[in-house]
Amino acid sequence: MVEVSSLRQRLGTVGPALLLAAVVVGPGGIALSTIAGGTYGYTLLWVPVAATVFMITYTWMAARIGLVTGITFFSATREKYGDTIAKVGGIFGFLTILSFQAGNNAGIGFASAALFGVGGPEIWAVVFTVLSAAFLWLPSLYDKVEVIVTVVVGIMLVSFVATLAIVGIDVSAAARGLVPSFPNQAAVLLSLGLAATNFSIAAAVYQTNLMREKEWGPERLAEEGVDSILGISVLGLIVMTILLTSAAAIFGTDAQVSSAQGMAEQLRPFAGPAAFYLFTIGFFFASLSSLVVNALIGATLLIDGFGREASMEARPVKYWATAAMAIGTIVILLTRSAGSPTELLRAAQALAVVAFPLLGFLVIAIARDESIMGQYKNEWYVDVLAGLGYLTIIGIIFNYLQTVLAGFGIRLLG
Numbered sequence: 506m507v508e509v510s511s512l513r514q515r516l517g518t519v520g521p522a523l524l525l526a527a528v529v530v531g532p533g534g535i536a537l538s539t540i541a542g543g544t545y546g547y548t549l550l551w552v553p554v555a556a557t558v559f560m561i562t563y564t565w566m567a568a569r570i571g572l573v574t575g576i577t578f579f580s581a582t583r584e585k586y587g588d589t590i591a592k593v594g595g596i597f598g599f600l601t602i603l604s605f606q607a608g609n610n611a612g613i614g615f616a617s618a619a620l621f622g623v624g625g626p627e628i629w630a631v632v633f634t635v636l637s638a639a640f641l642w643l644p645s646l647y648d649k650v651e652v653i654v655t656v657v658v659g660i661m662l663v664s665f666v667a668t669l670a671i672v673g674i675d676v677s678a679a680a681r682g683l684v685p686s687f688p689n690q691a692a693v694l695l696s697l698g699l700a701a702t703n704f705s706i707a708a709a710v711y712q713t714n715l716m717r718e719k720e721w722g723p724e725r726l727a728e729e730g731v732d733s734i735l736g737i738s739v740l741g742l743i744v745m746t747i748l749l750t751s752a753a754a755i756f757g758t759d760a761q762v763s764s765a766q767g768m769a770e771q772l773r774p775f776a777g778p779a780a781f782y783l784f785t786i787g788f789f790f791a792s793l794s795s796l797v798v799n800a801l802i803g804a805t806l807l808i809d810g811f812g813r814e815a816s817m818e819a820r821p822v823k824y825w826a827t828a829a830m831a832i833g834t835i836v837i838l839l840t841r842s843a844g845s846p847t848e849l850l851r852a853a854q855a856l857a858v859v860a861f862p863l864l865g866f867l868v869i870a871i872a873r874d875e876s877i878m879g880q881y882k883n884e885w886y887v888d889v890l891a892g893l894g895y896l897t898i899i900g901i902i903f904n905y906l907q908t909v910l911a912g913f914g915i916r917l918l919g
Contacts, residue, residue, distance in 0.1 A: 531795030532612020533605065534702040535788055538744050539771065541699055542751030543762035545692060547675065550682030550748060552696045556703030557741025559894030562887060563709040563865070565733045566872040571716030573723050573881045578713040579809040581871050588812070594867060595810010597860035599829070601707045602803025606833035609799055610634060613792035614837060619765035620785045627837050634834045637796045638827045644818075660787045662739070665746045668775035672753040679749065700898060703744055706864045711802045714815060723881065747771075796833075800826040861902070865895050 541549045567578060574581055583591040613633045614626030621629075687693050712733070751762070754771040761767035769784035776783045801817060804825035809815035815822060869891050873883040883891070 531605070531609055531702070531799070532615070532788060532792040533608045533698065534744050535747060535791055536612070536768065537695065537699045537702055538747035539751045539755070539768045540762050541695055542748040542753075543755035543760065543767070543771070544695075545688050546752045546756040547678045547682030547749070548686065548688050549692060549696055549699065550679060550745065550752075551685050552699045553703045553741060553744045553748060554683060555685075555894075555897060556700045557737065557745070558890065559897065560704045560709060560741065561734055561737045562890040562894055563704075563706060563868055564712050564737055566868050566883065566887065566891065567709050567712040568716055568733050569726065569878070569881060570868075570871055571713030572726055573878050575717070576713075577717055577809045577815055578710045578867075578871075579806070580812070581713075581877060582810075582867055583812065585871060585874065585877065586867075590867075591812065592810050594860075594863060595807045597863055598707045598710060598806030598810065599803045599825070601705075601860040601864075602799055602806070603829060603832055605705070605795070605799050606803065606829050607836040609792055609796045610830070610833035610837045613789065613796055615765065616785050616789040616792055620782070620789060630834055630837045633793065633796065634830045637793065637800075638830050640797060641800070641823050641826050656790065660790060662743055662746075664772060664775065664783055664787055665743060665750050668754070668772050669746055669750045671774040672750065674749055674753060678752075697902070703741060704894065704898065706861045706868070707806060708802055710864055710868060711805060714805050714809065717816070726881065796830065800829040800833075803829045861895075861898050865891075865898070869895065 538553065541552070570578060570581055579591040579595055582594055610630045611626065614628070614630030617629035617633065618624055618626045687696060751768075751771045754774060755762060755767070758770070760770045765785055765788070766781060768788075769781040772780040772784050801822065804822045805815045805817070807825055808819065808821050813819075813821055869883075869888070871877055872891075873888060875882045
C-alpha cells in the first residue's frame with residue numbers, strides 16, 4: 506500500500522515536467538524527427554540529444570527560480586531588470602509560442618484530414634480550435650491537461666519503442682550521428698526546427714509558473730530536480746526514438762516522409778496494416794494536447810510579463826490562450842495554398858527560436874544571481890551547461906541566417 510501511494514506521489518510530481526512534454530512531443534517534434542531520420546538517416550541524431558540535455562538544464566534552472574523565490578519568472582525579471590524588460594520578455598515569449606501554435610493547428614488539421622478522409626486540413630483546424638478553446642474554460646484545468654498529456658506520452662512511447670525494438674539500430678551509424686554536422690543547407694533549417702522542438706526556452710521559462718500552480722517551495726528542490734530530469738528525458742527519448750525508428754525503417758526507401766502515409770511507414774514493422782491509424786491517432790492527440798498547452802504557455806508568459814495574475818484559472822490567461830489558438834488558425838487559412846503542412850511545421854518550429862537570446866539570458870542571469878537565489882544559485886557545472894546550450898542555439902541561428910542571406914549575395918563572415 507505504501508508503494509502504491511509512493512508511485513502516485515511520484516507521478517504527481519512529474520506532472521509539471523510532463524506538461525512541457527506536450528510542447529516537445531507535439532506535431533512538429535514528431536514530423537521533424539521523422540523527416541530528419543527518413544531523409545538523413547542517423548546524421549542529425551546529435552540535434553535532439555544535445556537539445557534534450559540543454560532543455561533539462563534550462564527547465565531545472567527555471568524550476569529552481571520558482572521554488573526558491575515563490576514568484577513567477579517575469580516577476581523575478583521585473584525585480585532584477587525593471588518593468589520594461591519584463592514586458593518585452595512576455596511579448597517575446599508569446600510571439601515564440603505563436604510560431605509553435607501555427608504548427609499545432611497545421612498538425613491537427615493534417616492528422617484529422619488524413620484520419621477521417623474527408624474535408625481539408627484547414628477545415629479540421631478550425632473545428633478543433635473551437636473545441637480546444639471551449640476546453641480552456643473548464644474548471645480545474647490543470648488536472649485535465651495533465652491527464653491528456655499522460656495519455657499522449659504513453660501512446661507515443663509504447664508505439665515507437667516497440668517498433669525500434671523490432672527494426673533495430675545501426676549502432677556504428679548512430680554513433681557517427683552524435684558528431685555535430687550538417688549534410689547540406691536544407692539540413693540547417695531542419696536542425697533549427699528540430700532543436701526548437703526539443704529545446705523550447707518559452708516552455709522552460711513556464712516551469713516557474715507551474716511551480717507556483719503546485720504551490721511548492723525550496724523543500725522540493727531535490728525531488729523536483731529528479732522529476733524535471735525524468736520528465737524531460739522521457740520526452741527527449743521519444744523524439745530520439747522517432748528519429749532512430751525512421752532512420753532504420755524509412756531512410757533509403759521511397760517513402761514520402763512529408764505525408765501521413767509516408768511517416769506511418771516507420772510503424773509498419775510493429776503495427777502492420779494498422780500502422781497508418783496508429784501513427785495518425787498518436788499524431789492527432791499530440792497535436793491536440795499541444796494546441797491547448799502551447800496556447801496556455803504563451804498566454805501565461807504574456808500576462809505574467811505585464812504583471813497581472815497569471816494562473817491557468819485567470820480569465821486574462823484564458824482570453825489570450827483563446828486568441829493564440831485563433832491566430833494559429835488564421836495563419837493556416839492564409840497559407841492553405843502555400844504547400845505541404847509539413848513545410849509549415851518546419852518553418853514555424855524554426856521561427857520559434859526568435860526569443861531565445863533574451864529569455865535564455867534572463868534565465869541564466871536570474872538563476873545565478875545570489876541576491877535572488879541565495880544559497881541556491883547555480884553551481885558552476887550548471888552555468889557551463891547553460892552556456893553551452895546558449896551558444897549552441899545562437900550558433901544554429903547564425904548558421905541559418907548566413908544560409909538565408911547567402912541567397913541574397915550577403916555574407917556575414919568574409
